[in-house]
Amino acid sequence: MAIRDETRMLLESMNRLFEDKCTKQVVDAAETGVFATDLWTAVAETGVPLAALPESAGGADAEWSDLFAALRVAGRYAAPIPLAETMLAGWVAAAAGLDVSDGPMTVGPVRASDRLTLTRDGNGWRLSGTASRVPYAKAASRLVLIAEGPSGEMAVALDGIAGATHTAGKNIANEPRDTLGFDGLVLPADAAAPLAGGVSRAALYRRGALARATMMSGALERAMDMAVSYAQERQQFGRPISKFQAVQQNLAVLAGQTAAAVAASNVGIEALGGDPEREEFLIAIAKARVGEAATLAAEIAHQVHGAIGFTKEYALQLATRRLWSWREEFGSDPEWAAKVGAYVCARGADALWPTLTAAA
């Protein structure tokens, strides 16, 4: 994928920002449950979280491919903020003509099995159902949820989680994943609106999967860089361990898996905005392949580091615990691989090559 100049500039500025503001201390502090307000403010000031929205909705009509490139950087730095969630929340809200917030936002449901319903209540609405494992639900100044309305899917905007039963949870990287229950929550008429522009539960789920795949590609690059540097610094038996062929061969496999993860996530990014079924197929390829890479690469990154990589003090675990969390979120790699398989089988053996190579 050719990198545009705008993308390159955005990546450089995001890299600088995260290098400066997203230190291990900041991530460690966020993992204790304190929201990383300073980091969020710095990222929000760049305009990136809402940049994909039309200018009329407070955005910059930016390319989604650029925003996903920014997510790769956020993944690289284990950024403990709902950047992907805010981008997706803005996208869902704008598709329904609902207002967005300047602050951190989140989005749901993120689980395919969850269901929210909206029923009429006078001029307003009643919201019922469960949205489990919603990222950063408590820290979000606005939650944008998709619910089943009387005549199709609708977006609902909530200012905070008051009115919901809230069960705190977290993934193994200590990122908040809260379960929200709604039991006929009364909402004003303008809190919900029908979705348009191809935005749906299914579209949200696959964009969420691609966001996680892209963040994982960044985390993999981080793990690989750390393993390569460490192998060159660490002396054993009178020389750096990078001089041992066994270590070199492992690092070569790690580099191969990382390159595959970056390529696979780009396959999904290039499909964005095309035919929905095709987009789903290519994003499925991305999440399936990146998840596979994450499993193999995390193991090698740890093996190369030896015991030091297993400590809390050393930053490798910031990347690997996120890889082990994100590979399961918005659908695991086996789940998405099954979708890839179902897609090609439904089209038949003789259509396999055209199915693979058709333009997005």
Next chain:
Amino acid sequence: MIDLLGEHHFNEIFLTDVFVPDWLLLGKEGNGWNQVTSELAFERSAPDRFLALFQMLREMVRLAGPSPDRATAAALGKLVAQLATLRSMSLSIAGMLQEGLQPNTESAVVKDLGTRYEQDIPVVARQLFPTEPELEAVETYVSMIARSTMSAPRLSIQGGTREILRGIIARGLGLR
């Protein structure tokens, strides 16, 4: 020389004081190894590094039918996701070669991942659709699984062994 499939691909050649006129010399004298290895960037990332067993994958899709169970779909989908990723990487290397760059490390990555993928195809096939392999079988799938099982060892040897490729990648990482 006949290989283990019973096929004739290789020959042992003896050269004794063979006269070679200047006009038959390819490239520069003494630069043969460089010539050969620089060509490998083309060979290692080319589509035949991951499409040699495409017909076998297609037969597996045929056997799975239009609506396979989840485990079968996931196993096939994993292979398809690997193939699509390899194709994308190969295309991007083709672009680099077109620009006159020398993506030797990238090509080594594609070949290493490509041969792993191709060697996995008969392994996955025999788990999903077990059969006794027979090279001369009338049924396409049965002869393909025989052929792919027997040709699998060759894949990570020809064009640079797996160990050599990983050494090249390690050099690209600055480790050697």
